[in-house]
Amino acid sequence: MNAVKKGRAFAMAMAGVVLAAVVGVSHAGKIPPRRLVEVVDLSTPDISPDGRLVAYRAERASVERNTYGSVWYVQEMDGSAPPRRVGDGGVPIRDSAGGSFPATAVWSPDGRFIYYRALLDGRVDVWRAAVDGSGSEAVTFDPADVREFSLADDGRTLKYSTGATRDEVMRAERSEYDRGIHIDETVPVGAGLFRSSFVGGRPATQRYIGIWFARGPLLGSVPERWREIDLETGARRELPQDDPAQERKPGSVDSAALPVIMFEARDPESGRTAVITRTDGGDRTKRSNLSELAILPGEDGQDPVKCGAEPCTGKAVTSVQWRPGGQEVLFTVTDRAAGESQAIFRWNIATGEVRPVVAARGFINGGRERSSVCGISVSALACVAAEADSPPRLERVDIATGQRRVLFEPNAALARDLEAAISSRLLKWKDKDGKEFTGQLFTGRAGHEGKRPLFINYYHCTGFLRGGVGDEWPLASLAEAGISTLCINAPPLVADPVVRFDGALDAVEAAIELLAAEDAVDPKRVGMGGLSFGSEVALWTAMRSDLLSAVSVTSPSVTPLYYLMNSAKGDMFTSGLRAIWGLGTPEETPAQWKRLSPTYNVDTIRAPVLFQMPEEEYMYALDYIMPLMRGQRADLYVFPNEPHRKFQPRHMVAAYGRNFDWFRFWLQGVEDDDPEKVVQYARWREMRSAVGAPESQQAVARHD
Structure with missing residues (x-):
């Protein structure tokens, strides 16, 4: 060096x-x-069909209750009135890594109601809230948690999907507990085996489901069942497997003939799909954050169109959405060279013209992820704006002029x-x-x-x-x-x-x-x-x-113990290990293991390390944490019932x-x-003496 x-x-x-x-x-x-910790986060805004109102969810941690509260609001897009509380948003629904899924609302065609999924009282239902604030109510009341939903028939019908019922899942958990849990490729070895992590708002048994370390509840692989409710009569019926509600959804464009798809948005009017694809084609040896934007043909049979203007060429296009009317798409470019700042452009598909809408110092989209989108109407966007040093707030952006106006600033203080x-x-x-x-x-x-x-x-x-x-x-x-x-x-x-x-x-x-x-x-x-x-x-x-x-980490690095505990997953794990780290078994690639794993390099770590690990992952790292602890170079805390984040x-x-x-x-x-920290500092002082x-x-x- x-x-x-x-x-x-x-x-x-x-x-x-x-x-x-x-x-x-x-x-x-x-x-x-x-x-x-107590920052208020805002969900993806959704604008009413007439463009007059915007709905969004505000989410905040409650340290006292050790949970989260969320509220759905509706507000005038012209900012003429403060936000109006219309419904309880429940506890945020999370992915298996601990991240919060984006909360989105679906407007009724007449603009009188919003529909949304909410986890309340231990169940995930579709709720309906009146936008005038007069009340909200659960609509589905299904024995199983709702996974997806949509409105059909001009808002008269609600279609939704579920998996296994909550009772079926809990009976399966208890049955496994009584009979003994069989360890196979689906079981997260190293985590608690019975109701150890929060799924759907309760401690639940988990299984690997999907790619890499993605997890879901027991019976999470049960095929989806679709139902519909007539919102006028309350009548319910099961939907056949070939119902249009179960047709291809965003994210399922066939990628065999295309580079790797990062994002897609379908225009409900024309049936065309806007897609963002990786320029590296998914080749890890040529990894790039650059992407391309194109329009695939839809029901109207038009030819594919690629955006060739400067703002969408050689850039990191991270999201796209259709402007009502079907002739323009708005896309977001995230500029890493400018510190992950974002700009939004509009592309006229017929003329090829691309014009800037707005440029920000930080994020201006629909949430914390690069690919989040703003709410959109014919004339305006409703965006969640945030900079490195400034917390989230809701802004209105005029599409024609780019003029910005703050609508809601819950973190102003x-x-x-x-x-x-x-x-x-x-x-x-x-x-x-x-x-x-x-x-x-x-x-x-x-x-x-x-x-x-x-x-x-x-x-x-x-x-x-x-x-x-x-x-x-x-x-x-x-x-x-x-x-x-x-x-x-x-x-x-x-x-x-x-x-x-x-x-x-x-x-x-x-x-x-x-x-x-x-x-x-x-x-x-x-x-x-x-x-x-x-x-x-x-x-x-x-x-x-x-x-x-000094160092502080919260996730494990690759170790032989990590390999041993996850090897039951088979090729899905071993192929990923080879692709990401170039590692086979410790016997097959010993030099690479010794090069990469802290297990073989404990003596070179001289800085003291604080490990604050989730219960689901800490065991993978014990073969280097324990030697560091014995050498008084590490302090370990493990947080129960916590996943990756x-x-x-x-x-x-x-x-x-x-x-x-x-x-x-x-x-x-x-x-x-603080007298409660006396033991903590006594331990750290001993570590300081030990490291000289x-x-x-x-x-x-x-x-x-």
């Missing part, structure tokens, strides 16, 4: 820590970690306090090979003279940066407390894992060099944390360099708070004088 020599003693990496003060330092910040507490800037730099990177840097505005410590999070820096991917590290809170925080955007992930990890390490090193050259940070006080790929990069950086003074609010507050304490301790020498911190660093500052 060109700036930091491998093999330097960890004590040297820790040298030079300057305490903010020795005793009695107070930190009464505007942005405590809990505020970042937090936005004001963030502006007062931290500064943010887009950082651009190159590594030693000239490869370009971008990241978002947060710096506290008050006090903290001299070079500051630095915390780095590596993966994606999209939308409002509360805690990086996975929401684990309170970036603004750390910055306000005097530790600058940098979120680095990873480039498209290439096939060779060594190239992938070394490229990340080069990016981290170059960023530290840049900020150190600006006298902005102290290169000897750098911490790092990440989830999933970000966890792998953080441990790789600790293994392959002495850049880091933690989502229980109390767990998130705990993880945020402990990460805050961890990096203040190692990078600033600061301890919180200089005597000058044994004094400990305290804060409130």
Whole structure:
């Protein structure tokens, strides 16, 4: 490495820590970690058929109840009145990794009602809410949870799909428990086997279903059953398998003759489909984030049309939707070089003309994902806007002029306090090979003279940066407390894992060099944390360099134990392991295992590591966590009933708070004088002595 020599003693990496003060330092910040957990998120907005109203769901964590509350609102698109509460949105429905599924509403053709799925009282039904706020009610009342639904016959009929009933699932769970659970390729070995994770709002038994590690409830593979309800009479009937409700849905365009499809949208008027396809064709050796936009022929038999204008050529087109009328599509471009900022364009299919609609400093779509879409009418968009340093809000965007107007700002107080507490800037730099990177840097505005410590999070820096991917590290809170925080955007992930990890390490090193050259940070006080790929990069950086003074991870890296516990899955697992990491069995590819796995590189990890792991995954990493713990270089916490991403609010507050304490301790020498944390700090002080911190660093500052 060109700036930091491998093999330097960890004590040297820790040298030079300057305490903010020795005793009695107070930190009464505007942005405590809990505020970042309690951010209000907004769902994909949906505009009424007449374009006059917009419906959306607001979702917020309740730490006291350790759950989430959500409310459906309807509001005038002209902003002439505040939002009107129309219905309870229930507990967010989550995927098996812990992420919240987007909540969408379906408007009745007459604009009097919205229909939506909601998890309330332990059941997922379709609900109907009157947009005047006069009331809401469940419509389906099905013994099974509703998976999908649609309105038909001009809004007179509701069609919906289900799987096994809730009683059938619970009986199957109990039967397995009584008879003993047979271990096969569908069983998540290493997680609890009986009702261990939350599915549908309750602890439920899980099985692998779908690709890679995707999970679903027991009996989740039962074929869908479709039913319909006459909304005027209440009559119900089963639908035959060939009913149009079960025809091809978005996401199922045959990709055999096309590059890999990333996104598609069907125009209900013409039957044509707009598709976004990868320019790399899915080839991992040529991985790119660039894409192409095209229109496939529909019922009108028109020829396929490809967008060839500059805004949709050689860009990362991340979503597309049809403007009512069928002659234009609006598409979103996400610019990684500009720090994951987004712009929306409109493409006239007949003329080929592409015009800009709006450009934003951050996200302007329908949620937290790049591919989210705004609500759309003939004349306006309803978009969820968010920047790295500014939390979500709802905006109206005029399609013709691009004029923006805030309709709803539930996080206004937090936005004001963030502006007062931290500064943010887009950082651009190159590594030693000239490869370009971008990241978002947060710096506290008050006090903290001299070079500051630095915390780095590596993966994606999209939308409002509360805690990086996975929401684990309170970036603004750390910055306000005097530790600058940098979120680095990873480039498209290439096939060779060594190239992938070394490229990340080069990016981290170059960023530290840049900020150190600006006298902005102290290169000897750098911490790092990440989830999933970000966890792998953080441990790789600790293994392959002495850049880091402290590390925090929440996901496992590949280990022989990881291989053993998942090998029952067969080819679906082993083929993925070979494709992503180039690994066969430990006997087949021993050199690659020794190169990649922390299990064989424990002695090279000199920085202390905080492991805050989900119960479903922590066991995969024990063959390197336990040796690090025995060497007093690691501290391990496991969060029950959590999948890949933690989502229980109390767990998130705990993880945020402990990460805050961890990096203040190692990078600033600061301890919180909360009496409940006495044991925590006693353990960390023993670790600090074990890793050989200089005597000058044994004094400990305290804060409130």
